[in-house]
Amino acid sequence: MKEIVVISGKGGTGKTSLVASLAVLAGKVVLADCDVDAADLHLVLAPQVKSVSGFTGGKKANILADRCNGCGKCFEVCRFGAVVRQEGRRPVYLIDPIACEGCGVCSYFCPEKAVEFKPALNGQWYISDTRCGPMVHARLGVAEENSGKLVTLVRNQARMIAEEEGLPYIIVDGPPGIGCPVIATITGADAALVVTEPTVSGEHDLARVAELAGHFKVPVYLCINKYDINPAMAKKMEEDALSRGIRLAGKIRYDRSVTGAQLSGAAVVEFSGGPVAGDIRNMWKELVKYLNTSEER
Amino acid sequence: MASSLTVAVASGKGGTGKTTVSANLARAAAEAGHDVFYLDCDVEEPNGHLFLKPYLGRRYPVHIPVPFIDMEKCISCGACGEICQYSAIVCINKHVLTFEKMCHGCGGCALVCPTGAISEKGREIGVVEEGRAGRIAFLHGKLNVGEAMSPPLIKEVRSAGRHGTLNIIDAPPGTSCPVIAAVKGAGFVLLVTEPTPFGLNDLGLAVEMVRTLGIPHGVVVNRHDSENSLARDFCRAKGLKILAEIPDDRRVAEAYSRGDLAFSSVPGYRERFFALLDAVEKEA
Ligand code: SF4
Ligand code: SF4
Ligand code: SF4
Ligand code: SF4
Numbered sequence: 001m002k003e004i005v006v007i008s009g010k011g012g013t014g015k016t017s018l019v020a021s022l023a024v025l026a027g028k029v030v031l032a033d034c035d036v037d038a039a040d041l042h043l044v045l046a047p048q049v050k051s052v053s054g055f056t057g058g059k060k061a062n063i064l065a066d067r068c069n070g071c072g073k074c075f076e077v078c079r080f081g082a083v084v085r086q087e088g089r090r091p092v093y094l095i096d097p098i099a100c101e102g103c104g105v106c107s108y109f110c111p112e113k114a115v116e117f118k119p120a121l122n123g124q125w126y127i128s129d130t131r132c133g134p135m136v137h138a139r140l141g142v143a144e145e146n147s148g149k150l151v152t153l154v155r156n157q158a159r160m161i162a163e164e165e166g167l168p169y170i171i172v173d174g175p176p177g178i179g180c181p182v183i184a185t186i187t188g189a190d191a192a193l194v195v196t197e198p199t200v201s202g203e204h205d206l207a208r209v210a211e212l213a214g215h216f217k218v219p220v221y222l223c224i225n226k227y228d229i230n231p232a233m234a235k236k237m238e239e240d241a242l243s244r245g246i247r248l249a250g251k252i253r254y255d256r257s258v259t260g261a262q263l264s265g266a267a268v269v270e271f272s273g274g275p276v277a278g279d280i281r282n283m284w285k286e287l288v289k290y291l292n293t294s295e296e297r
Numbered sequence: 298m299a300s301s302l303t304v305a306v307a308s309g310k311g312g313t314g315k316t317t318v319s320a321n322l323a324r325a326a327a328e329a330g331h332d333v334f335y336l337d338c339d340v341e342e343p344n345g346h347l348f349l350k351p352y353l354g355r356r357y358p359v360h361i362p363v364p365f366i367d368m369e370k371c372i373s374c375g376a377c378g379e380i381c382q383y384s385a386i387v388c389i390n391k392h393v394l395t396f397e398k399m400c401h402g403c404g405g406c407a408l409v410c411p412t413g414a415i416s417e418k419g420r421e422i423g424v425v426e427e428g429r430a431g432r433i434a435f436l437h438g439k440l441n442v443g444e445a446m447s448p449p450l451i452k453e454v455r456s457a458g459r460h461g462t463l464n465i466i467d468a469p470p471g472t473s474c475p476v477i478a479a480v481k482g483a484g485f486v487l488l489v490t491e492p493t494p495f496g497l498n499d500l501g502l503a504v505e506m507v508r509t510l511g512i513p514h515g516v517v518v519n520r521h522d523s524e525n526s527l528a529r530d531f532c533r534a535k536g537l538k539i540l541a542e543i544p545d546d547r548r549v550a551e552a553y554s555r556g557d558l559a560f561s562s563v564p565g566y567r568e569r570f571f572a573l574l575d576a577v578e579k580e581a
Contacts (some may be wrong), residue, residue: 012311037473043498053334080400098477098481103401104380104382105408142511143473143477143506147474179447199554200555201345204347211442262494263527265494
């Protein structure tokens with residue numbers, strides 16, 4: 001079984017559309033949407049949800065007003081500005097749940113045991129069926145933390161399903177950036193497909209993502225999306241990638257049918273038989289070839 | 298103009314044109330005579346500098362406090378490992394191990410240690426670079442590669458905002474802790490979206506976030522296509538005000554790919570961004 005994670009540095013480079021097309025081309029796969037902050041894959045793959053579970057990534061503090069003596073110890077020890085002091089004849093202390101990092105220090109030091117410290121429901125995750133196979137996806141609550149833990153949970157579930165059902169590929173739609181959720185997404189994956197565009201930002205981000213993947217020893221393959229927007233830049237990025245030991249998986253042209261596919265809830269390769277679909281097919285072939293020749297890990 | 302205003306530019310999804318909007322808006326405001334401070338809080342992929350091309354002067358590292366153990370004083374009581382919620386410190390076999398990358402710097406372990414064996418040292422998570430692009434003061438944070446803790450760096454960049462200035466914040470994408478750190482306390486949030494199912498799904502999440510935080514907000518529709526009314530319908534249904542529609546214009550995409558500002562390089566865009574600036578000032 002091979003786990004391919006699709007990431008992009010900067011978001012909005014066509015990562016999710018591409019994941020949907022790859023899933024269609026691969027036949028039956030397990031899909032994992034690890035962009036838990038702004039999940040979109042469900043919009044193309046229309047999952048039939050089979051199970052819903054709550055996600056608890058950490059704890060949060062809450063002051064029980066009837067036990068609090070107003071000593072202010074919690075305010076003093078909280079380093080995250082999450083204990084709010086309301087001035088008055090007698091100051092009142094409250095916890096801002098959005099700012100609370102769940103470190104528990106206030107609760108530990110409260111002399112009156114007035115700070116409850118309980119697991120917080122940070123989101124939900126789902127196992128669903130799609131036309132391309134099972135899909136694990138999630139939704140992090142708005143303004144919640146612990147996206148890295150949720151990503152790890154989604155990946156582990158996807159892996160379990162792939163093993164149980166004997167499916168050869170897991171395709172992971174990764175989050176943007178290079179921070180905590182991305183690290184949780186790529187660690188230990190078989191390949192990272194980096195989707196980028198030929199722009200100065202794309203070039204800049206590619207360098208950072210590639211460095212990150214290198215740091216975690218994940219082989220990197222490059223996809224240049226909309227390469228014809230700036231062919232000179234595309235060429236430059238291709239060469240730059242090669243010099244970093246990154247292989248080009250493919251280049252995809254700019255085509256409005258990509259938006260058309262999204263509007264009709266289809267993957268590009270289902271929606272269009274045109275040249276852009278051909279580009280994606282070629283890329284999948286290359287990728288499979290590379291994956292099957294690379295050493296078993 | 299001497300009034301203070303902090304405008305954060307955010308979007309649920311990345312790549313909708315957040316940096317395009319923030320950088321062009323900053324240039325428009327500077328040309329309109331404002332003192333502008335551009336704060337790039339997208340510390341995982343800071344790109345504002347590619348468009349504003351500031352001269353970068355001062356550079357300094359940003360640290361978070363992590364525990365430092367004096368084994369001479371440690372009595373192996375295990376209290377530090379018990380208070381830590383992030384498994385960043387444990388006491389096993391008369392040894393205290395720390396996992397600095399997992400430490401949130403809450404300071405709990407140092408506070409509970411009965412013998413004063415724990416002090417704190419700094420661990421670098423990224424750097425801040427400061428500079429200027431003509432009338433625009435500029436500052437961005439760059440997260441070290443392999444680093445998971447972005448919020449403290451974002452807070453550092455964010456806290457540099459000044460009074461008597463128009464502070465423009467380029468926020469990271471998403472709706473969770475990094476974005477919150479960037480937009481909290483802003484006077485106004487511009488939500489940038491695209492008229493596509495993905496764009497609007499993510500706009501919905503971003504709206505939930507700004508409503509949770511209680512910050513006034515408006516929408517910029519990027520890559521607007523006159524044949525499709527998805528964004529307008531969505532905003533009408535959600536009671537959101539559209540402050541600008543930037544057309545799906547190949548010239549804008551090309552300017553972006555080269556690192557140029559549409560404001561200065563594509564005819565007709567000066568007026569568009571001046572109009573957006575006016576709209577923001579009226580709403581905020
Ligand atoms: S430490 Fe406990 S008793 Fe003191 S103000 Fe905080 S909640 Fe109240
Ligand atoms: S749990 Fe930690 S972050 Fe939350 S309020 Fe208490 S001290 Fe502050
Ligand atoms: S400072 Fe807080 S997070 Fe870091 S090791 Fe100590 S208790 Fe754990
Ligand atoms: S709390 Fe202090 S004395 Fe106890 S194990 Fe930790 S470092 Fe050692």
